[in-house]
Amino acid sequence: MNRRKMLSLLGMSPALLAASRAEAAKTKTKIAKPTAGAGKIEALNPKGIPPPIQLVPMAPRLNSLDGKTIYLVSDGFPGADHFLAQVGLWFKKNMPDVTTMYRLKAGAFADDDPKLNAEIKAKGNAVIMAIGH
Amino acid sequence: MGFPTAPMVTIAFKNLALSNAAQRGMPHERICFTPHPVWGKTDAEMYAYLEGNDPVSGKPLMKEVTDALTQPLTADESKSGTVTPDVGPATFIDTSDNLQQYYLDNGLTDFMHIQLPTQEKVDAMLKGTSHHPDEVVGKMCPARGSYPEWSFTVRHVAINAVMAGALPEYLPTILAIASSGVTALSSSTNSFAVAAVINGPIRDKLNMNYGIGAMGPFAQPNAAIGRAWTMVSRNLGNSGMPGQTYLGTFGNSVNYNNLIIPENEKDSPWTPFHVQKGFKPEQNVVSLFVGFSISQGQAGVGLGVKPVPQFHEALRYNMIPFGPLFGALGVLDPLVAQGLVELGFKTKEQLADWLQKNSTISAKDARSTLFGGRWVRDPQTPDDARIPYYAKADSYNFVVVGGQTNPYHMVANMSYRVSVPIDQWA
Numbered sequence: 145m146n147r148r149k150m151l152s153l154l155g156m157s158p159a160l161l162a163a164s165r166a167e168a169a170k171t172k173t174k175i176a177k178p179t180a181g182a183g184k185i186e187a188l189n190p191k192g193i194p195p196p197i198q199l200v201p202m203a204p205r206l207n208s209l210d211g212k213t214i215y216l217v218s219d220g221f222p223g224a225d226h227f228l229a230q231v232g233l234w235f236k237k238n239m240p241d242v243t244t245m246y247r248l249k250a251g252a253f254a255d256d257d258p259k260l261n262a263e264i265k266a267k268g269n270a271v272i273m274a275i276g277h
Numbered sequence: 278m279g280f281p282t283a284p285m286v287t288i289a290f291k292n293l294a295l296s297n298a299a300q301r302g303m304p305h306e307r308i309c310f311t312p313h314p315v316w317g318k319t320d321a322e323m324y325a326y327l328e329g330n331d332p333v334s335g336k337p338l339m340k341e342v343t344d345a346l347t348q349p350l351t352a353d354e355s356k357s358g359t360v361t362p363d364v365g366p367a368t369f370i371d372t373s374d375n376l377q378q379y380y381l382d383n384g385l386t387d388f389m390h391i392q393l394p395t396q397e398k399v400d401a402m403l404k405g406t407s408h409h410p411d412e413v414v415g416k417m418c419p420a421r422g423s424y425p426e427w428s429f430t431v432r433h434v435a436i437n438a439v440m441a442g443a444l445p446e447y448l449p450t451i452l453a454i455a456s457s458g459v460t461a462l463s464s465s466t467n468s469f470a471v472a473a474v475i476n477g478p479i480r481d482k483l484n485m486n487y488g489i490g491a492m493g494p495f496a497q498p499n500a501a502i503g504r505a506w507t508m509v510s511r512n513l514g515n516s517g518m519p520g521q522t523y524l525g526t527f528g529n530s531v532n533y534n535n536l537i538i539p540e541n542e543k544d545s546p547w548t549p550f551h552v553q554k555g556f557k558p559e560q561n562v563v564s565l566f567v568g569f570s571i572s573q574g575q576a577g578v579g580l581g582v583k584p585v586p587q588f589h590e591a592l593r594y595n596m597i598p599f600g601p602l603f604g605a606l607g608v609l610d611p612l613v614a615q616g617l618v619e620l621g622f623k624t625k626e627q628l629a630d631w632l633q634k635n636s637t638i639s640a641k642d643a644r645s646t647l648f649g650g651r652w653v654r655d656p657q658t659p660d661d662a663r664i665p666y667y668a669k670a671d672s673y674n675f676v677v678v679g680g681q682t683n684p685y686h687m688v689a690n691m692s693y694r695v696s697v698p699i700d701q702w703a
Binding site: 183184185186187188189190191192193194195196197198199200201202203204205206207208209214221222223224226227229230231233234238239252253254255261264265268269270271272273274275276 | 278279280281282283284285286287290294299300301302303304305306307311314315316317318320323324326327328339342343346347348349350354355356357358359360361362364365366367368369370371372373376380385393394395396399417420422423425426427428429430433436437440508512513514515647
């Protein structure tokens with residue numbers, strides 16, 4: 145299933161991805177009808193409270209990669225460094241006007257790295273980030 | 278981050294990446310997918326990935342990457358604002374059988390029969406605490422920093438406690454665990470397990486089993502409190518949805534009701550665990566551990582030595598396979614603890630000190646492990662240098678439990694996280 149189909153199935157709302165609706169939709173379970181009656185009982189929803197989601201506008205894109213510097217950033221998962229080396233090699237072969245810079249992000253996998261972010265803003269134009277294995 | 282970014286993720290983590298991006302406010306993030314895995318592939322194989330197609334879009338992968346950085350943003354991609362997730366109606370009405378199926382099919386259980394959380398049963402459960410049902414207990418998520426944290430109230434915890442088959446008197450312990458924010462269902466690919474060490478008079482008040490079969494399915498409080506931790510993690514901590522918030526490749530049967538370890542304080546020669554952490558003996562405390570899992574130690578070297586088996590040597594031997602991601606937890610029958618006292622380890626701390634000083638690995642071997650960088654941080658360290666498995670003795674923890682049917686021990690590659698007073702939730 146692609147992302148648009150997934151979001152469409154979920155009412156185009158990213159918020160729904162946080163809830164159990166994905167599984168509900170997937171299993172196509174007959175949903176309990178909200179009418180009490182003989183032999184029926186009422187049970188409480190055990191779900192907690194997800195936080196509101198602040199939509200984050202994506203950063204403006206570049207007109208072209210020619211002459212630009214792309215940072216190749218690893219989050220530290222095994223193999224990401226080798227993989228990004230191959231990405232650098234691909235640019236060297238296919239888009240030689242692009243400069244690539246490899247960096248290992250500081251901290252745990254999901255931690256922000258403000259120092260690296262500042263460096264990229266000052267010296268780079270874009271990022272390719274290898275996430276996970 | 279403020280600059281155009283093309284995340285590259287392997288296809289195995291597609292749902293995780295998409296749902297995580299959406300939950301972080303970027304439902305249309307331009308994620309590019311590679312085949313799986315990357316780890317362990319040769320340079321040539323990885324380069325071939327780049328020359329091939331994105332397995333999700335079917336388009337050339339590197340064109341996807343360069344397009345992600347250069348194609349103008351769509352209106353959806355530029356959106357700001359707030360959206361509120363929907364977790365469904367407050368109640369469900371149907372026959373008992375249909376509701377059982379509904380809860381199961383919608384991922385609200387541990388895939389075993391539950392006690393349906395009717396208002397009557399939840400009200401009875403809430404009598405187990407003096408706290409207001411609407412009081413916020415805490416926050417939880419599948420992995421801190423990686424997922425948004427969900428919050429939950431006393432009522433939410435009570436609903437899940439009912440589902441797990443708990444009695445009202447168990448509720449303060451379950452609330453204490455829930456308040457820690459430690460999920461029993463980590464999203465990690467490692468299939469982690471968790472443990473709760475329980476100390477204080479509440480063990481006897483609840484008739485917890487800390488004797489024969491303490492960690493098995495032989496006592497209602499042990500079983501139900503542990504199961505409630507999983508229910509809470511799943512429903513209140515947004516954990517345990519395979520492919521999205523749970524990535525453990527094998528899963529872990531310990532997750533059904535977790536390692537619940539009421540310490541056998543009366544038969545232990547040592548200070549109870551909670552007192553080690555600064556609490557008074559009469560306080561009721563639950564202490565939580567997180568890590569890989571637990572295994573038996575009977576194959577350890579030194580156990581055949583007479584008259585007193587060399588339990589410390591066996592522990593060292595059993596803990597050698599442990600990695601530095603988590604600490605070491607020794608679970609000892611009282612007979613083992615008493616034997617260690619005979620061997621000169623008058624306190625748990627003395628045993629921890631000995632193990633820390635006598636458990637080392639060569640820098641060469643440490644470097645070759647998956648997490649070698651955590652062990653050998655200085656690249657100048659010579660290969661033959663001996664590196665302690667753990668830099669500090671407090672990475673080793675011990676708890677005494679069991680029925681003394683034999684002097685056995687178990688070892689867990691697990692780290693201590695936090696101790697929570699139970700009485701504050703009574």
